Amino acid sequence: MADRILFVCHANLCRSPMAEYLAAKLMEKLPVEVASAGTAAEDGRAMHPYAAQVAAGTGTDPAGFRSRRLRPEHLLDAGLVLTASRRQRSLCVSLAPAALHRTFTLHQFARLAEAAGRPAGADGGVLRTAVQAAARCRGRLQPAAPGADDLFDPIGGTAEDFRRCARQIERAVLPVAALIEATG
Numbered sequence: 001m002a003d004r005i006l007f008v009c010h011a012n013l014c015r016s017p018m019a020e021y022l023a024a025k026l027m028e029k030l031p032v033e034v035a036s037a038g039t040a041a042e043d044g045r046a047m048h049p050y051a052a053q054v055a056a057g058t059g060t061d062p063a064g065f066r067s068r069r070l071r072p073e074h075l076l077d078a079g080l081v082l083t084a085s086r087r088q089r090s091l092c093v094s095l096a097p098a099a100l101h102r103t104f105t106l107h108q109f110a111r112l113a114e115a116a117g118r119p120a121g122a123d124g125g126v127l128r129t130a131v132q133a134a135a136r137c138r139g140r141l142q143p144a145a146p147g148a149d150d151l152f153d154p155i156g157g158t159a160e161d162f163r164r165c166a167r168q169i170e171r172a173v174l175p176v177a178a179l180i181e182a183t184g
Contacts, residue, residue, distance in 0.1 A: 003033065003127045004033040004034070004077060005032055005078065005127070006035050006037060006074055006082070007023065007035070007036040007082050008038065008070055008081060008082070009036070009084035009085075009153075010039055010040050010084070010085075010088065010153070011038045011042070011067065012036055012041035013047055013048045013051065013067055014048045014051045014154055014162065015051075015151055015153060015165060015169070016036035016037065017055060017067075018166050018169055019036065019082070019084075019169045020034050020035060020036040021054070021060055022058060022169050022173055023176075024058065024060065025059065027173075027180065030177065031184060032127060035074070035078075037071070037074050038069060039069075039091045041068060042069065043066070044066045044067065044068075046065065046067075047062050047065045050154070050157075050158075050159045051162055052065075053159065054163065070091075072095050072096040075092055076098060076099065078099070080104075080109070080127045081102055081104070082104060082105070082106040083106065084106065084151040084153070086105055089105050089149075102131045104134075105149040105151070106169065107148060107149045107150070107151065108149045109176060110171075110172035110174075110175045110176055111175075112135070113130070113179035115134075115137040116136070117182075126180050126184050127180065130176075130183050133179065134179065151165065151172075152164065152168055
């Protein structure tokens with residue numbers, strides 16, 4: 001299992017690619033890799049044009065991006081799996097039950113990361129330590145309202161809808177990055 005964060009959405013065309021590119025930029029100095037996949041993705045498709053605009057805003061060219069369908073080995077190789085929705089989290093765990101304890105929605109893990117504070121140093125890798133620190137906070141937080149863990153899906157929307165989704169992703173990735181940095 002690598003220090004790799006896997007972002008998962010439905011088609012791997014909008015939310016998870018934007019998360020991949022935004023997280024790569026926000027975590028570029030951290031010892032982690034980022035990737036993305038979709039629970040119902042068709043392999044080889046280009047990113048949605050509005051998502052590509054967001055990705056290009058990170059300073060990385062998204063032209064080479066190609067969607068990929070989520071496979072068990074993607075989940076088993078990731079140290080942390082962050083999904084766009086509760087449904088995708090459930091599908092990930094069904095596909096690879098061994099990933100249960102390191103699979104969260106992005107919003108859920110962001111709340112846990114904020115609550116975790118500064119965990120002890122990384123014995124088994126920075127992601128393992130970050131996941132353990134976040135998991136210890138589960139019982140201390142009030143449950144989120146139904147749907148609060150689901151990331152807004154901009155598909156079929158305007159460029160502004162994609163930018164709004166990207167802002168939600170960025171706000172959620174910041175505490176994740178801070179937790180990972182604190183473990184390193």
